[in-house]
Amino acid sequence: MPESITALNLTAKYPELNHEPVDTDIYWKEELFAEEKDKIFSRAWHCLGRVEELNEVGSFFKRKMPTFNLSVIVVRSSDNEIKAFMNACSHRGNDVELADCGKRKAFTCKFHAWSYNLDGKLVGVPDEAGFPDLIKSDIGLRQFKCSLWEGFVFVNLSSEPQLTLKEYMGQQGADLEGYPFHLGTSKFQFSGVIDTNWKFLVDSFCETYHIPILHRRTINSTMAGPDNIHGRTVDIRLKGDHRTTSVWGNRKYQPKTVQGLAFKHSPGVAITSAGDDSIELPKGLNETRSPNWSIDVCVFFPGLVCVIGAGMYFTHQMWPVSAGKTHWEMTGYLRPAANAAERFGQEHTMAELRDAVLEDANTLERMQRNVSTGLVDKFYFHDHELSLRYQHFTVKKHLEDS
Amino acid sequence: MKSSNNTLPQAFSELAVFCEQWCLESSQARNAARISASMEDIRDFYDGATLHAESALAHLSTLQLGELPEADGNLLRLMLSLAEIGPAVEWFNQPRVRDGCDESHFPLVIAIPDLEAQGDIQG
Numbered sequence: 154m155p156e157s158i159t160a161l162n163l164t165a166k167y168p169e170l171n172h173e174p175v176d177t178d179i180y181w182k183e184e185l186f187a188e189e190k191d192k193i194f195s196r197a198w199h200c201l202g203r204v205e206e207l208n209e210v211g212s213f214f215k216r217k218m219p220t221f222n223l224s225v226i227v228v229r230s231s232d233n234e235i236k237a238f239m240n241a242c243s244h245r246g247n248d249v250e251l252a253d254c255g256k257r258k259a260f261t262c263k264f265h266a267w268s269y270n271l272d273g274k275l276v277g278v279p280d281e282a283g284f285p286d287l288i289k290s291d292i293g294l295r296q297f298k299c300s301l302w303e304g305f306v307f308v309n310l311s312s313e314p315q316l317t318l319k320e321y322m323g324q325q326g327a328d329l330e331g332y333p334f335h336l337g338t339s340k341f342q343f344s345g346v347i348d349t350n351w352k353f354l355v356d357s358f359c360e361t362y363h364i365p366i367l368h369r370r371t372i373n374s375t376m377a378g379p380d381n382i383h384g385r386t387v388d389i390r391l392k393g394d395h396r397t398t399s400v401w402g403n404r405k406y407q408p409k410t411v412q413g414l415a416f417k418h419s420p421g422v423a424i425t426s427a428g429d430d431s432i433e434l435p436k437g438l439n440e441t442r443s444p445n446w447s448i449d450v451c452v453f454f455p456g457l458v459c460v461i462g463a464g465m466y467f468t469h470q471m472w473p474v475s476a477g478k479t480h481w482e483m484t485g486y487l488r489p490a491a492n493a494a495e496r497f498g499q500e501h502t503m504a505e506l507r508d509a510v511l512e513d514a515n516t517l518e519r520m521q522r523n524v525s526t527g528l529v530d531k532f533y534f535h536d537h538e539l540s541l542r543y544q545h546f547t548v549k550k551h552l553e554d555s
Numbered sequence: 556m557k558s559s560n561n562t563l564p565q566a567f568s569e570l571a572v573f574c575e576q577w578c579l580e581s582s583q584a585r586n587a588a589r590i591s592a593s594m595e596d597i598r599d600f601y602d603g604a605t606l607h608a609e610s611a612l613a614h615l616s617t618l619q620l621g622e623l624p625e626a627d628g629n630l631l632r633l634m635l636s637l638a639e640i641g642p643a644v645e646w647f648n649q650p651r652v653r654d655g656c657d658e659s660h661f662p663l664v665i666a667i668p669d670l671e672a673q674g675d676i677q678g
């Protein structure tokens with residue numbers, strides 16, 4: 154095997170793990186999902202967007218959090234802070250904001266026109282004399298804890314989060330600081346509901362063992378190929394509850410015609426081309442500094458997957474709604490096109506990414522159907538499926554918490 | 556949705572024959588055109604467009620988004636369709652993803668605008 158291929162000894166680096174098969178209950182049992190929701194998702198920080206979307210005082214975006222059946226408004230408030238509010242009027246619970254994004258001086262409910270300022274305080278009540286005991290200053294939109302990491306806006310639904318956002322992001326977050334996330338301002342997003350457990354969705358981006366088989370027509374030639382026939386990863390690093398898989402890149406790949414044109418006319422590195430040595434990476438990306446590196450898949454437990462290359466990144470956000478159903482959002486953040494030809498490179502990156510993940514998505518519903526019978530009671534994880542084994546371990550650890 | 560006017564810059568007039576089917580006004584429309592086209596149509600377009608793509612992109616690389624004359628905008632949109640159908644030819648040898656999840660289960664909900672200047676994020 155060529156020198157650039159990583160040996161099989163990653164799991165052994167972590168004494169809390171072993172090579173045993175794992176049980177599959179957590180992938181399909183509704184009572185365990187209810188526990189996950191309570192002990193994992195309700196306590197976690199959740200990423201809702203980028204600060205570049207909130208450039209001015211009054212800029213806002215609205216996001217759904219399907220796991221909690223919540224609609225949330227995130228706004229740059231009058232004191233220039235980013236704040237998050239439940240999108241529900243204090244009067245009788247109607248949505249106060251109907252637009253997906255925009256700029257407001259106040260949020261006014263379209264039901265009875267109760268209105269709230271950018272700090273969420275109730276400032277307007279039509280025919281206020283009809284509420285003789287109402288003290289407006291005591292009333293406002295329900296506010297959620299909101300914090301920023303590297304320009305990503307996170308919220309936490311607990312009134313007293315167990316961890317600050319910085320503590321939650323931990324070593325993996327610290328090791329990624331400095332990456333130019335702010336340059337990825339040309340955004341696209343795919344969104345859908347898949348009949349699968351949220352952990353299967355996360356897993357499908359965290360192991361490369363499947364690349365030579367499932368992706369044999371597509372990304373096999375760039376992320377595995379003749380020098381890496383089994384799709385070995387470059388490296389896997391476990392940090393707190395989080396983990397990073399560094400994906401191999403075939404530096405000898407000769408692109409096909411349209412691919413080659415897209416690689417040439419891309420703002421930043423196209424997703425299926427191997428890494429660009431000219432870009433200085435933070436410590437946590439391609440941490441082993443392998444010359445055969447393409448992207449890192451950084452999972453922030455539980456449901457945020459950041460796929461980061463030298464010139465672009467995208468995120469997967471998983472919002473489980475039941476043991477067997479997950480809202481999945483994939484958001485691409487590309488560098489802006491410096492000229493009209495680079496719009497072509499962007500479109501090609503978007504199309505190849507979508508087509509490759511549609512290959513992944515087909516396996517997810519099949520696995521869910523089979524495992525939900527209760528008849529597939531064990532999984533066997535390859536050494537380079539360590540990220541999956543660690544997710545299983547981490548979920549179990551949290552479920553044992555009181 | 557088809558672009559209203561199919562004029563191309565003079566140097567690329569040979570590509571005009573493809574405008575009716577492939578000069579389209581959004582990423583979603585281009586994917587819809589790809590998955591409803593025959594592989595013969597896709598191959599004809601791929602073969603015809605790749606003959607001129609290098610020079611078309613060299614030309615477009617001298618122009619800025621947000622200020623494209625209509626004919627150049629049409630040329631860019633043809634090239635964006637070439638980007639969309641590239642994987643159909645270079646990966647799958649059929650219009651749709653082979654053994655893939657149906658596109659309708661995972662639609663594009665926010666697209667990068669075709670012709671607008673870029674820089675600020677679109678929420």
